[in-house]
Amino acid sequence: MPQPVGTVRSPEGTYEFTFVTSDEKKLKSGEFVYYILDGKKVMCRIVKRKPLRTYPDSFLSSPTIHPSKILKALGINNDTQLFEVKACVMGYYDKKLGFVNPRIPPPPGEPVYLAESDVIQETLMKKRVGEIGSLHVGYLLNRDEDVPVVLDASLITSEHLCILASTGSGKSYLSGVIAEELMKPYNRAAVLVLDPHGEYHTLKEMEGMDEFCSDNYRPRVRVFGKDEVKIRLCELEYSELVGILPNLSDKMEALLKNAYENMPEKFTSQQLIDEIMRMDDSYTSRALVWRIRRYIQGMDVIDDYIHMELKDLLRPGQLSVLQLYEMSDLEQQVLASVLLNRILNARIAAEKGKTGEVLEYPVFIIVEEAHRFASRDARSYDVMRTILAEGRKFGVGVCLISQRPSKIDPDILSQCMTQVVMRIVNPADQENVRSSVESIGRDLLDELPGLTKGQAVVAGVSINAPVLMRVRERLTSHGGVSRDAPGEWMRWTSLMDGAVSVSSGFTGKAGNYSKEKDKKEKDKAEKDEKIETGKEIEKVGKTGKAEKTGKSRGTKKGLKIKQKNARLFWEE
Numbered sequence: 001m002p003q004p005v006g007t008v009r010s011p012e013g014t015y016e017f018t019f020v021t022s023d024e025k026k027l028k029s030g031e032f033v034y035y036i037l038d039g040k041k042v043m044c045r046i047v048k049r050k051p052l053r054t055y056p057d058s059f060l061s062s063p064t065i066h067p068s069k070i071l072k073a074l075g076i077n078n079d080t081q082l083f084e085v086k087a088c089v090m091g092y093y094d095k096k097l098g099f100v101n102p103r104i105p106p107p108p109g110e111p112v113y114l115a116e117s118d119v120i121q122e123t124l125m126k127k128r129v130g131e132i133g134s135l136h137v138g139y140l141l142n143r144d145e146d147v148p149v150v151l152d153a154s155l156i157t158s159e160h161l162c163i164l165a166s167t168g169s170g171k172s173y174l175s176g177v178i179a180e181e182l183m184k185p186y187n188r189a190a191v192l193v194l195d196p197h198g199e200y201h202t203l204k205e206m207e208g209m210d211e212f213c214s215d216n217y218r219p220r221v222r223v224f225g226k227d228e229v230k231i232r233l234c235e236l237e238y239s240e241l242v243g244i245l246p247n248l249s250d251k252m253e254a255l256l257k258n259a260y261e262n263m264p265e266k267f268t269s270q271q272l273i274d275e276i277m278r279m280d281d282s283y284t285s286r287a288l289v290w291r292i293r294r295y296i297q298g299m300d301v302i303d304d305y306i307h308m309e310l311k312d313l314l315r316p317g318q319l320s321v322l323q324l325y326e327m328s329d330l331e332q333q334v335l336a337s338v339l340l341n342r343i344l345n346a347r348i349a350a351e352k353g354k355t356g357e358v359l360e361y362p363v364f365i366i367v368e369e370a371h372r373f374a375s376r377d378a379r380s381y382d383v384m385r386t387i388l389a390e391g392r393k394f395g396v397g398v399c400l401i402s403q404r405p406s407k408i409d410p411d412i413l414s415q416c417m418t419q420v421v422m423r424i425v426n427p428a429d430q431e432n433v434r435s436s437v438e439s440i441g442r443d444l445l446d447e448l449p450g451l452t453k454g455q456a457v458v459a460g461v462s463i464n465a466p467v468l469m470r471v472r473e474r475l476t477s478h479g480g481v482s483r484d485a486p487g488e489w490m491r492w493t494s495l496m497d498g499a500v501s502v503s504s505g506f507t508g509k510a511g512n513y514s515k516e517k518d519k520k521e522k523d524k525a526e527k528d529e530k531i532e533t534g535k536e537i538e539k540v541g542k543t544g545k546a547e548k549t550g551k552s553r554g555t556k557k558g559l560k561i562k563q564k565n566a567r568l569f570w571e572e
Contacts, residue, residue, distance in 0.1 A: 004111035005033065006085060011105035015089045017044075019112045020052065022082055030447070030468045031142045032115035032124075033087060035106040040094075042102055043115060043123045043465070044087040047443040052082040087112075088441070090465045093123045099464040117147045124464045126152040135181040137174065137420075141455055141468040149469040151462040153187055156418050157364045157397035159461055160388055164405045164433060165422030170454045171401050172199050172480040174420065174471050175366055178399065179203055182364065183221075183319055185214040190359075191319040192343075193366045194336060194373075198325045199480035206476050220318040226326040230306040231338045233296065234266045240337055243379045244299070244330070245291045252288045255280055268304035269297050301331040308339075310346055314363045329372060336373045337380035340365070344387055347394040362395030370400035371407035381409065388415035406432040413437075418460030423451040440466050 006021035021027055027046055034041040059067040071077075091101035106112075115123075120140070125148075127134035133153045140147040161178075165171040182189035183206060193200050204221040206212045212219050236244075238260050242253060259275040273289050296302055313320045324332045343363060350358040367373055373380040387396050400416060402408055406428045413436040421437065424430050434445055439459040444466055447457065459466035 002113050002116065005114045006112040008035065008106045008108050008110040008112060009084065010108055012086070014103055014105065015101075016047075016086060017089070017105040018084055018086050020082055021085055021112075024081060024083075026114060027083075027085055028142045030444075032120055032140075033112050034115050034119065034123075035110050035112055037092070037102055037104075037106070040092040041113075041115075041119055041123065042092045042106075043090045043120075044112075045090055045465070046085055046087050048086040049083050052084050088443070091123075093464065099123070117143075117145065120147055121150075124467060125150045126155075126462065126464060130186060132186045134186065135178060135462075136472065137177055137181065137458070138456070138469040138471045141470050149458060149463070149467060151418065151458070153182065153189075153462075155460075155462040156399075157182075157189065157362060158392050158395065159417035160391070160397055160415055161399040161418045161420070161460075161462075162370075162405075162413060162416035163399065163401045163420045163422070164424065164429070164437075165403060165456075166424050166426065166429075167403050168453065168482065169422040169424075169451070170456075170471060171403070171422055172197075172368065173454070173474065173478050174422070174456065175368070175399065175401050176200065176203065176474050176476065176478060177471060179319060179366065180206060180212075180475055183212055183219040183317070185212070185217045188217060188219075188317045189319075190314045190316050190361055190363045191366065192314055192363065193319065193321045194324060194332075194368060195321050196324045196332060196369045196372070197480065198323050199368070199478075200321045201323070202477040202479040203319060203321065209475060211475055217317060221321070222313075222318065223321045223323065224313075225323055226300065229301060229322050229324070229327075229335065230303045230308060231301055231335060232266075232307045233269055233272075233302055233304055234263070235307075235338055235342065236302075236334075237341070239382075240334065240379065241296075244295050244334060245288075246295070248288070248291070249284065251284050252291075255285060255288055269293075269302075270304075299331055299334075301327060301335050310342060310357060310359055314343070314359060316361055330379070333373060333379040336367070337383050340380065340387055341383045344383065344391065344394065344396055347391075347396050351394050362397065364397045364399070366399045366401065368401050370402040371404045374400060374402075374408045374412045376409050385409065385412055388412050405429050405436070408432075410436050416460075418458075418462040420456050420458050421445075421448060422456045423453070424448045444468070 005023050005027060006019040009018045009020050011017045027033070027049065029046055029048065031046045032043055033046065034043050036042070055067040059070050089101065089103075089105060091099050094100050121128065127150045129136045129148050129150055131150075135151040135153045135156065136148055137151055138149045140149060156178075163171045163174055179191060179193065179200070180203070181187065182191050183203075193203075195201075201223045204223060206219055207221055238257060241260065242248060242256065245252075245256070248256070255276060259272055259279060262275055263272060269292060273292055276285050276288055276292075279285070313322075322335075324335070327335070342357065343359065343365070346357045346359040347363070348354075349356055350360045372378060374384045375381065378384075384398075387398055391397065398416075400408065400413070404426075405413060405424075406426070410432070413432075419437045419440065421433055421440065424433060430445070430448060433440075433448070434442075437459070440457055444457045444459075447468065451457075454471045456469055456471065457466060458469055
């Protein structure tokens with residue numbers, strides 16, 4: 001039986017209590033302890049601690065003398081320091097009922113124990129490392145030993161995930177860890193990544209790593225560049241077509257709708273233009289045609305003929321990265337809207353036994369810079385809201401990653417049932433997280449500004465209770481590493497200095513040629529300067545009655561005239 005670390009002092013409401021301890025190091029804020037209730041270990045989290053006894057103010061008047069020395073001088077023994085620790089009741093794990101909160105605090109005098117590693121994993125984690133459907137994303141923050149934090153992949157991929165953090169906090173690094181876990185042999189997921197910054201191409205390294213392979217499985221990673229990412233025009237809904245074309249009048253919209261409805265199942269932009277001109281040859285139709293040529297035919301991501309097959313992008317055991325960094329914001333939003341809509345419809349068709357384009361297996365989509373696609377004014381907003389609200393029923397899961405959660409529509413953000421929140425400093429974003437993320441208590445939200453890179457609060461349905469964690473190390477390289485500008489400047493100048501020293505050390509014809517060339521360039525520069533000075537003095541000469549002729553250029557007499565007139569010019 002483990003030794004208790006404290007004794008319950010008094011309950012404070014239904015879910016909190018205080019206990020007294022002499023421990024000075026182990027019982028940190030966020031640490032886990034438990035008490036025994038009917039033979040079950042009820043897990044609790046420490047939220048605050050303070051010393052029970054403090055020094056008198058007069059003992060603190062001299063910074064150079066520690067108060068303990070004053071006590072010793074007075075003959076008072078103060079070897080044992082006591083602390084009052086406040087903890088909140090979380091619950092215990094029952095094999096039949098799952099995670100249960102007893103809704104009753106411990107009575108005074110009850111011993112309190114520090115939670116062991118296996119107790120934490122059994123109580124707080126739904127999965128163990130290496131189990132089918134597990135995501136090992138990190139370790140408990142407050143423990144010196146490694147206590148794994150493991151999430152339930154089935155609940156993440158069906159009920160959505162969000163990763164919220166300020167720039168540089170490690171959100172893209174964490175999403176890379178999650179992508180690695182999804183491609184492990186015990187998950188073999190079908191994953192699509194919308195990558196606006198070109199950070200995820202390094203995941204291709206996993207194809208050659210033993211950690212991702214088994215006897216009958218090896219993951220596949222495909223990276224699609226701008227030239228490979230295309231939307232066929234006939235795949236655009238009418239509303240998406242209207243959203244691309246700016247400043248349409250009511251008459252233009254009516255004309256476009258009639259022409260769109262007259263199109264066959266597969267059509268080109270030129271066929272659409274011909275149909276518009278056939279229906280109405282007026283200023284309105286010509287203005288509409290100009291917009292189609294400018295915004296449809298001129299948009300690289302839209303093509304008349306190329307069609308991206310969904311099964312080339314999404315299949316179990318494959319991770320596909322769509323690199324969007326060479327596209328405009330409009331092209332990125334149009335692509336996301338059309339592609340997500342096709343994926344959702346393909347999953348609905350598969351679930352309901354319909355024909356046409358189908359995906360027979362669940363899929364998971366990672367969306368970087370989610371505020372670009374999930375804000376109310378984004379063209380992909382409607383389909384994003386639909387997937388977040390209804391995707392769970394059809395096996396379409398989404399991971400939203402953003403540094404500006406306040407710009408994401410609250411209705412969308414609230415549908416992410418697992419939340420990973422890293423360091424956030426912006427007050428508007430903090431308030432948005434408080435209102436949208438219900439499963440994280442205020443005590444943990446207060447930790448957000450103090451988190452460092454790679455530290456996070458994890459909460460939601462994929463874990464039994466919120467925890468503070470540090471993200472595990474990635475197996476593949478991180479493609480979003482910040483550039484070390486001073487280091488690169490130093491290396492660049494060192495190379496340049498080396499090149500100069502090498503060139504200056506040349507001998508023979510090459511060295512003589514370099515010296516002669518430098519001398520010629522210097523002489524030419526001096527000559528050009530004299531000529532330009534002469535031209536300026538010619539202008540002065542016309543007004544200063546000392547006009548210089550071309551013959552005097554370069555002579556001593558001419559130079560004296562130039563100097564004299566230049567002085568007159570500047571003195572005036």
